[in-house]
Every structure is written in structure tokens, then in C-alpha cells.
Amino acid sequence: MSEIFLRALQLTDLEATQKWHGDEDLYRTLAGPFRFVSLEAEQEWLQSKTRYSNQEVNMAICLAETRQPIGLISVREIDWISRRGHFTGLFIGDSEFHGKGFGTEALNLLLHHCFCDLGLNRIFGYALEDNEASLKMVQKCGFKIEGILKQHIFKDGVFIDAAIFGLCADEYFKIQDSRSKQ
Secondary structure (H helix, E strand, O other), rough: OOOEEEOOOHHHEEEEEHHHHOHHHHHOEEEEEEEEOOHHHHHHHHHHHHHHOOOOOEEEEEEEOOOOOEEEEEEEEEEOOOOOEEEEEEEOOOOHOOOHHHHHHHHHHHHHHHHHHHHOOOEEEEEEEHHHHHHHHHHEEEEEEEOOOOOEEEEEOEEEEEEEEEEEEHHHHHHHHHHHHO
16 A cells, blocks of 8 residues: 555645745755745745646645645646646655655656546656756656756756656556566
8 A cells, every 4th residue: 555645735735835845955955946935925826736727737745644745746837739747846845754765656656647647648857967866766767867957957056957857658658567567
């Protein structure tokens, strides 16, 4: 049985999301910049992410046993003509849940949703080139590193390279087929 599940973000997630978005240490490993966020700005952001959108999927990662949200995962910029989505992020918000495989499990659940439920053909994303944990996780889920985006991210006063990665549906289904035969 799975230790986590994904669900749509809810307005009741406000306390957790504001805590995570206010965590400077968490943002050190993420491509996006850290910003101080007011309660009002966080409410506005959460309201926008809980509205139905045909262009993005934003979900909370929750513990199965307690239903407690422990992180966020998103695919945005969905292009229905090319049937691709941009995996814009995943994070486990509280350090007590880091290193337990929840990120990998959440990404596998998201990929299943994207390829099996939504019928997308390709998911792509990028991560800081030196974020070995993130790159290892996406590769474990079947993504291939497709290249390096030179000086793609401005963080802590310097430009940093990002690794771009992608996974197509046919590759995903081959991986799933081989796992089911084991």
C-alpha cells in the first residue's frame, strides 16, 4: 500500500503552504527564488491554484495514514495540441519527511495521472545542475537528462546552469511494463 497520495490543493492548506513558501532553506535547492510572502499574497496564490484550470495541475502530497499535507507537486503550461506538460516542481516541505522516498513516490503518481488519465505524451522540466538529489529522483522515475541550460537561473547573486530532463509516454509505459513483470 502506498504511504502517500495526491489530492487537489485546498484553501485549508494555507497554513502549510505559507510555512513552506517562507522556508529559505527549502528554497536553496529549488530553481525558483525565495521571496518573503505575506499571508494575503499566500491566500491569493492558493486561491489561484485551487481554481480549475485546463493549463495546470497543482496537488498536495499527503501522508496516507494521517492525510497530512507534506508537500506540493505541479505540472503547468499544459499544451493540449502537443500534449506536453512542464513539470514545474515538487517539494517535501518539512525536513522530517525528507529522504524517505516520498518525492519519488509522488512523482510516479503524478506521471501516472499525466500519462494515463490526461493522455499527455511528454513531461519535461529542469533542476539546478548541482541538485543531485532532484536529478537522481527524476532519473529513478524514468526521465532522461536532455541537456544543460547554461546560466539559466539567477540565484543568490549568481547565474546557475540547469539540467533539462524529459520523459515521453512510450518510455513511461515501457518502464511500467518492465516493473510489472518483476
